[in-house]
Amino acid sequence: MTAHLEVDSISKVYGVVTALDQVSLAVEQGAYVVLLGPSGSGKTTLLSVIGGFTVPSAGRIAIAGRDVTAMSPAQRPTTTLFQDYALFPHMSVAGNVGFGLKVRRVPGPEREKRIAAALELVGLAGYGGRGIHEMSGGQRQRVALARALVVEPEILLLDEPLGALDLNLRRQMQDELLALQRRTGRSFVHVTHDQEEAMALASLVVVMNKGRIEDHGSPKRIYERPATLFTATFMGESTQISGRVSGANAVETVIGSLHADMTHPAGAEVVLIVRPENIRTDGAAIDLGTARIREATFQGAHYRVLAKAERGDQDFVLRLPPDQVVEQGAALRLSCRAESLVVLGR
Structure with missing residues (x-):
C-alpha cells in the first residue's frame, strides 16, 4: 500500500514540553481516521502539523507522495474544519462557501457552479442567499463543511467539529459526516476525545497518549483486542x-x-x-x-x-x-x- 498521508517521525517540542514524540503513521486514500485521546495527548497538535498550522521540530509530512512539510496551510492540499466553524457573519452562506475559491481566483461562473454543488452535497441546496445568523447550529456546520470541501482538498481535517452540538444533533451529524466522506471518497482526519464518536466514524482509530501513538487499528480490533492497558482503559x-x-x-x-x-x-x-x-x-x-x-x-x-x-x-x-x-x-x-x-x- 502506498500511503496517501505519511506522517514520518514527527516531533514537536515547546521548551521543556514534548507535545509529539517521534510519531509515525501511514494512511491509505479514502480512510476516515480518528485521532483519539485525552486532553494533552497530542492529537490536536498532530492535526495542526498535518494542516501546516504548526511547524514540527523534526520529521516530515507527505500527502499523495509529495513532501509538504515546508508548505504553508494555503499551499497544502488540505482544508480544516474547526470546532467554532470560523464562518464570516457579514457574508451570505454562498459567500462563506465560495471564499476559498475566490482567494484561489476561480472565475465567477465556475465558482458559482461549485458553490451550488457543494451546498447540494451537504443538503443545503437553495440556502446560498441566506445570512449566517439565519442558520441553526447544524446548518452552520454544513456550511463550514461545504466551504471546506468546495476547494476539493486531498484531505479534510476536522478539529472536534461536533463538540458544540447537543447529543441528538451530534449523532445526526456523525451519520452525515460518514455518508459525506463515503460519497466524496476523500480522506478525513478527525480529532475527538469521545470514544463513541470514534467508534461510529472511523475506519482507522489512532489512540494517542503523552505525545505518542499508543495503538491504532480498526474500531473493532481496538475495542475487542486492545494492544495496551491504556487503550483498554480509555476505549470504553x-x-x-x-x-x-x-x-x-x-x-x-x-x-x-x-x-x-x-x-x-x-x-x-x-x-x-x-x-x-x-x-x-x-x-x-x-x-x-x-x-x-x-x-x-x-x-x-x-x-x-x-x-x-x-x-x-x-x-x-x-x-x-x-x-x-x-x-x-x-x-x-x-x-x-x-x-x-x-x-x-x-
Missing part, C-alpha cells in the same frame, strides 16, 4: 483483574486461577480485561466466581451493573438485559468465554 468500560502468570495460559488472581491465551512468561505481572457485555450469568467456560450487586442503573437497552466479588477485592462492571430482575445485594454467578479475556502486561 471494562473489568480489570490483576494477576501473575503461574504457568502455561494460567493467571493467579484474587478470584482464583483463570485460564486465557497469552504469550507472557511465568512470573509476569498482567491484567486481564473483560468488557461489560462479555460478562455472563449463564455458566460460560471461565468461572469468575460469585459477586453481589452494589449498583444497577437502567439505561434503556440494558442495566449497567456494578458488582463486588465475594472472594477477593475485585469489582465487576457488566450489563444485564432490561427484563432481568435486578436487586441491590443480589448474588450473581459470573463467567465469560475464554476468547473474551484479553491479557495485557502491566
Whole structure:
C-alpha cells in the first residue's frame, strides 16, 4: 500500500514540553481516521502539523507522495474544519462557501457552479442567499463543511467539529459526516476525545497518549483486542483483574486461577480485561466466581451493573438485559468465554 498521508517521525517540542514524540503513521486514500485521546495527548497538535498550522521540530509530512512539510496551510492540499466553524457573519452562506475559491481566483461562473454543488452535497441546496445568523447550529456546520470541501482538498481535517452540538444533533451529524466522506471518497482526519464518536466514524482509530501513538487499528480490533492497558482503559468500560502468570495460559488472581491465551512468561505481572457485555450469568467456560450487586442503573437497552466479588477485592462492571430482575445485594454467578479475556502486561 502506498500511503496517501505519511506522517514520518514527527516531533514537536515547546521548551521543556514534548507535545509529539517521534510519531509515525501511514494512511491509505479514502480512510476516515480518528485521532483519539485525552486532553494533552497530542492529537490536536498532530492535526495542526498535518494542516501546516504548526511547524514540527523534526520529521516530515507527505500527502499523495509529495513532501509538504515546508508548505504553508494555503499551499497544502488540505482544508480544516474547526470546532467554532470560523464562518464570516457579514457574508451570505454562498459567500462563506465560495471564499476559498475566490482567494484561489476561480472565475465567477465556475465558482458559482461549485458553490451550488457543494451546498447540494451537504443538503443545503437553495440556502446560498441566506445570512449566517439565519442558520441553526447544524446548518452552520454544513456550511463550514461545504466551504471546506468546495476547494476539493486531498484531505479534510476536522478539529472536534461536533463538540458544540447537543447529543441528538451530534449523532445526526456523525451519520452525515460518514455518508459525506463515503460519497466524496476523500480522506478525513478527525480529532475527538469521545470514544463513541470514534467508534461510529472511523475506519482507522489512532489512540494517542503523552505525545505518542499508543495503538491504532480498526474500531473493532481496538475495542475487542486492545494492544495496551491504556487503550483498554480509555476505549470504553471494562473489568480489570490483576494477576501473575503461574504457568502455561494460567493467571493467579484474587478470584482464583483463570485460564486465557497469552504469550507472557511465568512470573509476569498482567491484567486481564473483560468488557461489560462479555460478562455472563449463564455458566460460560471461565468461572469468575460469585459477586453481589452494589449498583444497577437502567439505561434503556440494558442495566449497567456494578458488582463486588465475594472472594477477593475485585469489582465487576457488566450489563444485564432490561427484563432481568435486578436487586441491590443480589448474588450473581459470573463467567465469560475464554476468547473474551484479553491479557495485557502491566
